[in-house]
Amino acid sequence: MATDKRKVWAGAALLVVSSVLILASGPFGLGIPATVAAVMAGVASLGLAAGALLVGTSEDGRAV
Numbered sequence: 933m934a935t936d937k938r939k940v941w942a943g944a945a946l947l948v949v950s951s952v953l954i955l956a957s958g959p960f961g962l963g964i965p966a967t968v969a970a971v972m973a974g975v976a977s978l979g980l981a982a983g984a985l986l987v988g989t990s991e992d993g994r995a996v
Contacts, residue, residue: 936990943986950979 953976956962957969964972989995 939986939990943983943988943990946979946983946986950976950983953979 953972957964957972957976
């Protein structure tokens with residue numbers, strides 16, 4: 933089966949960036965206001981979903 937390398941790399945990049953955003957919005961005392969942290973976490977969760985979708989649909993055939 934052939935995989936679409938662009939989807940895999942884009943999905944992996946989204947997963948990494950979104951994971952960093954979720955970790956940065958946590959209780960690390962970085963001085964980020966709660967509202968900004970909540971928005972960051974919301975955007976990061978959408979990024980995780982999109983990254984997983986890209987990686988899951990990168991192969992031919994049925995999606996995972």
